[in-house]
Amino acid sequence: MTALGRSGDLVHVRQVIRALCQRCRLSLVDQTKMITAASELARNTLVYGGGGTVTSGVVARGSRRGVAALFEDSGPGIADVEEAMTDGWTSGGGLGLGLSGARRLVDDFELESTPGRGTTVTIIKWVR
Template sequence: MQIRQSIRALAQRCGLSLVDQTKMITAASELARNTLTYGGGGTVKAGTVSTHGRRGVAAVFEDSGPGIPDVEQAMTDGWTSGSGLGLGLSGARRLVDDFELSTVPGEGTVVTIIKWVR
């Protein structure tokens, strides 16, 4: 998956540790899979970010799929709307430093993640 290589390159350029690179790559891979599987495809935008002297890698996953009717349920470990392990959204949230999810049923979902250099 091209997103994995892109995130890896950004994470290395930004100076994330190997462990944090792996966490960001894993979270991005899960969210990209969700975008394809549940959102019917979409877009990913990724890049480096800096604010208040901090540097990091950010990625935004956006789809125009059915949205998530119950975000609280979808963020629960072990819950799955398909055949997955139910670790996609909640697992991705645990792997990154900043996680923001916005969804409108019938209109789609946007998930933004950031991993900051320590």
């Protein structure tokens, strides 16, 4: 588990995810996709969630192997998850591609959020 409390933690998250991707033998393209998605979600956890944690590792489902990352915060949550997942929606000054962009980069994407209680996002990139 990695704490996300300051901007320097984002570099550490990228390094951990890169190492897991290499260990799992994801292709270079899939490594880049997973690292990019994890980086964006870590930044969201820090900026919009007020900080939190990321737990990551190699996972297996049957004969499939992949890299998973779970981002958790206790921030304000997302009032309308469906709206937040649309391209162009932003709660800040960004481009509005964070959540929807991250979802497109990975194979499995799950978001749970409760206003006033926080947000949890789980992503997985499977080896092809």
